[in-house]
Amino acid sequence: MASHTETVALREQFETAGQQKEASTLGMWIFLVTEVMFFGGLFLAYMVYRGLFPDIFSTASNTLNIVIGAVNTAVLLCSSFTMVLAVHAAQIGSRKAIVVFLILTMLLGGVFLGVKAYEWNEKFEEHHVPGPSFNLENMAPDKQGHAQLFFSLYFAMTGLHALHMIIGEGLLLFLLFHAYAGKYTPKYYTPVDIGGLYWHFVDIIWIFLFPLLYLIGRHHH
């Protein structure tokens, strides 16, 4: 049993700081694996219903704006870049840079959410929100129900993703305060590291959401 003075980088129950960091990182990865299964269920539902109603889903998908979706994807990728630069700044001990890159990441995430809100609003105005006022133009009445299915999945999947982004923004704000207070050094920057893992994961989910919701079936007729 190793006995050493407890610090934030080396708590009592760990042998070495390296072991502690590995334990924290592994813990976050395991949580992300559970999140994969969480989103996986929705992706599966989408796969099944797209397989059953390919034409209707294709027509519904074509009402989404592919340019806005692509730009939003680029915005999120940019935020992942600034996030990894924040982690890098922590690794080399540059307090100012951590703060700057965390702020940039939060701003880009905010842009993504703003664009998403605009897209959702567009869907509301076009009567593409599942419910009593749903109507997909040029679609037979007996197919409206299946068309609603696409939009139910669209709102559920992008909504769950947006919720994860909002939680991510909260985590980044927490990291920002602590980074500003100088709590992160090359010896201890684990919270920035695992916060980055969460943020990148949410980015990966969108990397799959974009093609599946916006791109597939552009020419399916």
Place this chain on the structure above:
Amino acid sequence: MREHIDSVKTYAFVFVALLALTALTTLVAEVDMGPLNVAVALLIAVIKMLLVALFFMHLRHSPVLTKVMVCGGLLWLFILMVLTMADFVSRNWLPVPGV
């Protein structure tokens, strides 16, 4: 603990690659390739995922246990998808009453 710190240049290369792949998948979607459209879109998405996971999430420098966990998660997702789709795809194959 000394760990491998990737350079900003590495991250920049990966970022540019990710943007290029996004542009590629968006443009390719407008070309009608029949069933290949889905395959290509998913292939590009998987490549982007690998770039983010291996470089941005430092998976290439992670301990083996972490890599095993990630592979395990992907395996479980694979089981979920494959078994469920096998059920759906094989319906109406057998003349079972009530199905």
